[in-house]
Amino acid sequence: xxxxxxxxxxxxxxxxxxxxxxxxxxxxxxxxxxxxxxxxxxxxxxxxxxxxxxxxxxxxxxxxxxxxxxxxxxxxxxxxxxxxxxxxxxxxxxxxxxxxxxxxxxxxxxxxxxxxxxxxxxxxxxxxxxxxxxxxxxxxxxxxxxxxxxxxxxxxxxxxxxxxxxxxxxxxxxxxxxxxxxxxxxxxxxxxxxxxxxxxxxxxxxxxxxxxxxxxxxxxxxxxxxxxxxxxxxxxxxxxxxxxxxxxxxxxxxxxxxxxxxxxxxxxxxxxxxxxxxxxxxxxxxxxxxxxxxxxxxxxxxxxxxxxxxxxxxxxxxxxxxxxxxxxxxxxxxxxxxxxxxxxxxxxxxxxxxxxxxxxxxxxxxxxxxxxxxxxxxxxxxxxxxxxxxxxxxxxxxxxxxxxxxxxxxxxxxxxxxxxxxxxxxxxxxxxxxxxxxxxxxxxxxxxxx
Ligand code: ADP
Ligand code: MG
Numbered sequence: 503x504x505x506x507x508x509x510x511x512x513x514x515x516x517x518x519x520x521x522x523x524x525x526x527x528x529x530x531x532x533x534x535x536x537x538x539x540x541x542x543x544x545x546x547x548x549x550x551x552x553x554x555x556x557x558x559x560x561x562x563x564x565x566x567x568x569x570x571x572x573x574x575x576x577x578x579x580x581x582x583x584x585x586x587x588x589x590x591x592x593x594x595x596x597x598x599x600x601x602x603x604x605x606x607x608x609x610x611x612x613x614x615x616x617x618x619x620x621x622x623x624x625x626x627x628x629x630x631x632x633x634x635x636x637x638x639x640x641x642x643x644x645x646x647x648x649x650x651x652x653x654x655x656x657x658x659x660x661x662x663x664x665x666x667x668x669x670x671x672x673x674x675x676x677x678x679x680x681x682x683x684x685x686x687x688x689x690x691x692x693x694x695x696x697x698x699x700x701x702x703x704x705x706x707x708x709x710x711x712x713x714x715x716x717x718x719x720x721x722x723x724x725x726x727x728x729x730x731x732x733x734x735x736x737x738x739x740x741x742x743x744x745x746x747x748x749x750x751x752x753x754x755x756x757x758x759x760x761x762x763x764x765x766x767x768x769x770x771x772x773x774x775x776x777x778x779x780x781x782x783x784x785x786x787x788x789x790x791x792x793x794x795x796x797x798x799x800x801x802x803x804x805x806x807x808x809x810x811x812x813x814x815x816x817x818x819x820x821x822x823x824x825x826x827x828x829x830x831x832x833x834x835x836x837x838x839x840x841x842x843x844x845x846x847x848x849x850x851x852x853x854x855x856x857x858x859x860x861x862x863x864x865x866x867x868x869x870x871x872x873x874x875x876x877x878x879x880x881x882x883x884x885x886x887x888x889x890x891x892x893x894x895x896x897x898x899x900x901x902x903x904x905x906x907x908x909x910x911x912x913x914x915x916x917x918x919x920x921x922x923x924x925x926x927x928x929x930x931x932x933x934x935x936x937x938x939x940x941x942x943x944x945x946x947x948x949x950x951x952x
Contacts, residue, residue: 503541503570508533511565518561518684522613527554528562534579541566542577551578557611564692612680616663622788624781627657630772634661637743640673640711645770647734647744651751652774655817658747662713665745669711676710683719687726706733713745717766722757731762744769776816779951783811785818786825793829800832803840805930809901810844812947815855824851852904859902859950861895861913867949868895871942880915893925894942900926902950 516524532544545551566573623631650658666680693702720726752766786807814821831847832839869879872891899910907919932939
């Protein structure tokens, strides 16, 4: 075992534990030495050492033993020279997940940010949220399983953790187990190898609430599926609540046995729809509130959040990442977060999630909306009845495409970029003063984005 080997092993752990856990718990571990089969790691704090040894030790040991089978124990010590580094998540022992009923079972740690309080509810996720809330009450089991599905980054894991946190508060008597399907498989394989299947079955069949995240992972893995099926049935028979997530509906998961599919379908199946503009804006606003605690001096210019909500894809993770980067960048350069900074700082993200709205399309829609000819919108006439729609179209071009002001000017009959800027500003003012304009803009935006 060397430092370098540990570096490589860590990368494998990243895959298993996910980025958040990795950054918080695995990355700060420093390999110190290997002696008498004991691998020692330096950790910044005692709490961290305890937490890691309770929650990740068997995973780490498993990886280490693949490299060097003489390793049979792990030790985490606080090294004198390791100062406590500030971490994004405050590590407060009081709120750490309750250990599972048997010490043989280490639950996947819950992300403390994933609570119902921090989950923003909108049309696309209201059903999933309501169902999760119901399950989190811990009352009699009414639908089993609860099957949540939806695309990447739409909040499945967030909702599952929220259920677990809530149950810990309201029903501390229940034993709640959350893990990814991958971890389920890993434990199963380990139990097989160590001839501990009885223990494995015992643990899984004694939980009150079982949550398995990303169940599509076990598709095609026959013996894991088989075991999952038995676990599932045993729990359902005892009326224990099961919550499952996947990236698609049960029927659409390939290589999943029919009997597993149909069992998964027999509870409540709800999907998280792709986010819409309102939900994205709501999420951004709530994240800004949280971020502002870390960056009390930073301010955001009007329009920036709206712009991001328009322009960034449906994946909330990307949206959050963009915001985090904006705040970090703005605090580094000591500037307000305005449109210029946003465009600079997020050029790559914005390009990647570019909508295919073109200036031509905007011009066509706007001229239809105001009942004027396209040629009059682009042409030189300065009559108010042409100029206003023209400014509206410029404004929309600025906000819904990534074209620069000079480029927009060119498409509007070769106008100067200062003319475009003036038009955009004028509409920004009118949007606040004139309800009709605000309504027009909203209608047009919806039509263009549909
Ligand atoms: P999934 O498991 O569906 O891929 P996650 O639950 O990991 O997605 O969500 C990705 C990120 O987006 C997380 O940081 C989560 O907190 C955030 N997120 C998703 N939906 C919402 C929401 N409705 N409100 C607040 N944050 C959300
Ligand atoms: Mg997830």
